[in-house]
Amino acid sequence: MTSQGIILSGLDGDRTWRLADYVKRGGYDALRKIIAEKIPADQIISEVKKSALRGRGGAGFPTGLKWSFMPRAFPGAKYIACNSDEGEPGTFKDRDILRYNPHSVIEGMVIAGYAMGCERGYNYIHGEIFETYERFEEALQEAREAGLLGNNILGSDFSFDLFAHHGYGAYICGEETALLESIEGKKGQPRFKPPFPASFGLYGKPTTINNTETFASIPYIIREGGDAFLALGKPNNGGTKLFSVSGHVNKPGNYEIPLGTPFSTLLEMAGGVRGGRKLKAVIPGGSSAPVLPASVMMDCTMDYDSISKGGSMLGSGAVIVMDETTCMVKALERLSYFYFEESCGQCTPCREGTGWLYRVVHRIENGLGRPDDLDLLNSVTANIMGRTICALGDAASMPVQSFVKHFGDEFAFHIEHKKCLVPKDVQHEGSKIYVA
């Protein structure tokens, strides 16, 4: 954990997840300020808009704008949901936020509840990190006991309660409408949109869903102002962002850096490519983001716009680094298998297509590829993309398209020679370091 930012900074003490430690770091000051000064909801939303905070879950949608969609005047229940179902391979930032700084998320959600006129929120935490879920429950209890959550927060007439809900390990439940279905106790399957959650969300009521990191950024924005947050990053890409760097680097981990930091700097912070090897490729935004070859990546800065210009997505900020010992076909095979296993099975193109993609990549990797397999992969991905209920179909297709686009030679070699362009012993050499 290295931080040049706001969420993971100051977390080098003991038991940083405790309320006392959070308060020592200025925690709940933002909420106290709102309650004391009776700051109007509109002002909070415009502050968030000013900060240029963009959704940290992957899509990068401007948070302030999302909040303004919520029909404040809607009578009856409205909900806020926090998406901590961090299932994207390569992503492990929300886990650390909840582990070491859970109160930042709670404070962010209470402020969101205040701004959007909601009295109830849910934090959906994915199933594999049960101890984190338990820790979050403890934090909720602390906050309730301190009067920071529940009825009449800090003696005001504002009430907001928050509940943790843990999933059971389905990747699809990170899709926001599947997440809502799961909270409702149904099978986690995305809903067709429209209607969008802002009008028909949890239990059919208006609901706003944000990522853990997004909520964790809110207290700073309120405390220091939207401009201060924006200034941390660059225009249209406000603030700092957590990057989960994994793969062939010397020091994998979470790095919180200002948006706009050059990729090369991030790579350096992560200790550079292991064994001093050459960088081959990087998936800059989690497994569903298109892969970029080293040459393109080294010219990018870590922000939404630059990565997008480079041909990929900043996504959830999971930076998967691959060095020259990597077989790109094998890497894609693993990714395709993930999507094949995680498709919810609801709609046809994804249910049938992800299995097809995996099987074709699998046969190429295993020396059974056919000359027209690359055309087939491109055609099948084209038939999936944009035809599905949710974005999983796109997520499964983009890696395939980008791997074939940037590393087509390697695939062609596999098909023609029935073996890998990267000799097996070189691959093994690479893995040995990995094991160490």
Add this chain to the structure above:
Amino acid sequence: MLEIEIDGKQLQVPDGSTVMEAATQVGAYVPHFCYHKKLSIAANCRMCLVQVEKAPKPLPACATPVTNGMKVWTHSEQAVKAQKGVMEFLLINHPLDCPICDQGGECQLQDLSVGYGGVQSRYEEEKRVVSNKDLGPLVSTDMTRCINCTRCVRFTTEIAGLMELGQAFRGEHAEIMPFVEKTIETELSGNIIDLCPVGALTSKPFRFGARAWEMSRRKSVSPHDSLGSNLVVQIKNDQVKRVLPLENEELNECWLSDKDRFSYEALASEERLTRPMIKQGGQWTEADWATALEYVANGLKSVTAEHGAASIGALASPHSTLEELYLTQAVVRGLGSGNVDFRLRQSDFSADGKREGAPWLGMPVSKIGSLDRLFVIGSFFRKDHPLIAQRIRQAAKRGLKVSALNPAFDDWQLPVVNALNVRPSAMASSLLAVLKGLVEISGEAYDGEYAAALAGASSEPAARAIAESIASGRRSAVWLGNLAVQHQDAATLHALAQEIARVAKATFGVVGEAANSVGGYIANAVPVAGKGLNAAQMLASPLKAYLLLNLEPELDTAAGSSALRTLGKAEMVAVFSAFKSAAALEYADVILPVAPFTETAGTYVNCEGRAQSFYPVVKPRGEARPGWKVLKVIGDMLGLESCSVDSIEDVRKRVLGADGFVEPAKLGNAVHGVELKIAPASVRLERVADVPIYFADPIARRSAALQQTTDAAEPKARVSKATLAQIGIDSGARVKLVSSEGSVVVTLIEDEGVAGGCVRLAAAHVLTAPLGALNGEVSVERV
């Protein structure tokens, strides 16, 4: 209204329409699988992707709302490319085993693959195999063919109201299945066969019976419940192969109950009668029609001569056609007797002579959906009227509040807001309490005819809640169910329900038990008060001669087994039936094989008073003949003018007039001057009898597949937990139930739906027939 342009055609559609609805309106066919007009939108098959102006991606027509000025192309290059792409995905894991698939020839996937499928598959890996599921005796599965459209899941949940199917697992491993170790038990299960767009769910009784294109399709009308569902009967080689719904939005919509759909199996039952039979010297011999008819005519003549016409009686099933019912009463009345009845399970006839018309639903079936309050009195609604219950279920989603007064509740799979559960003998006083509540709510002085009774009425909170519910509606209805009509104090319940409806300004209706429960009155197959005996009287003390039309008295009448004893004492019993039965061979003297509904022309008048005529779809089996013809010939032999008709249309004209409609004036639920019978509070055990859905008539009883369903399980005596404690017998014990008529030995089980002090035991079953009356006191002994 919204403007939309589809494939260059301009049209206006109502707000909230989807692109699919708009396309249907303009006649543009958008291929689809998961979309169904009666089910919620799933948008999961993705086959209906169409091109929409300004949309970057093709959008599913079924789920995309129309916006003003939208431009849609259903067959543009982008749309067709998307549709073909989806079709390829649907086919890669589909077994493509059309030659051995029962759905072949009527398969949506097969049909659409002609237009959108490739010549050869690009998918050469192993295909998915999915294990078959046991969905019970009616629905056969080949789950490997399933395309996961979830129509069946949505049907069972939304229309049948029972969450019995679901999609388990995910991704490519997703499977449609019932709950672990369960089959499906909804009485509407056959509809999932129609809904399944592939051959995953097919009809088990019909399986491999014929190819769709080999069969002719003939229209008909269901002979079972009082809805009169419209049927398509499919035949091959002059045999009924299967029955499908004929869509009629005003009646059965596009659904059929399983009874309507699968009872056709009985038409080929081994018990079908194919030749007339006469008993001579205790021996049955087959006879030709001339002899048999002669026998009946002579028998009737001699009985009339010796004992007078009043010693002749006719009992006809309410499942008989209007024409049969008319001619039955014509024969009896022609001879000078007034003894004719079709209300076989009824036990209280004291409203006869006080009725304004034929009891009916009081409203068209199609208007049920607009009710906002409904009070059902005495009914096993879901099983008695599966598709009317379905309409109520849908209406309940839109805000209809249902209240019910019943001595025994089943799960109706719809919210019953106020359920008043009392013993049969207390139903009248409960109704009085509801009436009292209504009068109190109205705040006006009571101006009806039951002021005296009302003065003594109790105030129950549950009855008051029902009164408040009915009074708060703008379109309320009060309905009498089968149990109320068969009740020992039916006239009192009727009169009070009528008064409740009057005070609450609600529609008053009688749902009706059978296909011709209204038609029987219209055909005049009822005794005129004082001038003839009703069904109960005819079976209480023996007459000399009986004509029995389409019924099995021990099962189809309130008398139960005692009917057999009465009939045994008659000089001549002539049975007109499609089926042989062991009991009939005992009591009958002559058995005439008459044709069931598929082999005769006829008319049923349903609960809303709609006369629906139909024609035979196949030739009568063996020497069986249409009942109306048999009765006409007997009438002719007896020289009765009232039977001299030339054709079935002629009969119909005599009953319905030239128009073929039931005159609205003939329908009417009002009764006047009924003397209320309010039973004093009782502590004795009382019987509550349901007529299980597949025991209700001779045809259903002989459908092999229906008889394997859980609804056709051997009847058990059901009592509440408190009553179990009271009688000191454990659930699961074998007990002897004793009534004034006889006794039966059955298993006793706990059922919290049964009112305290009651034993619920099904009627219309061989096992329970000895008990006789459908209600009344019973005692329970351990055996």
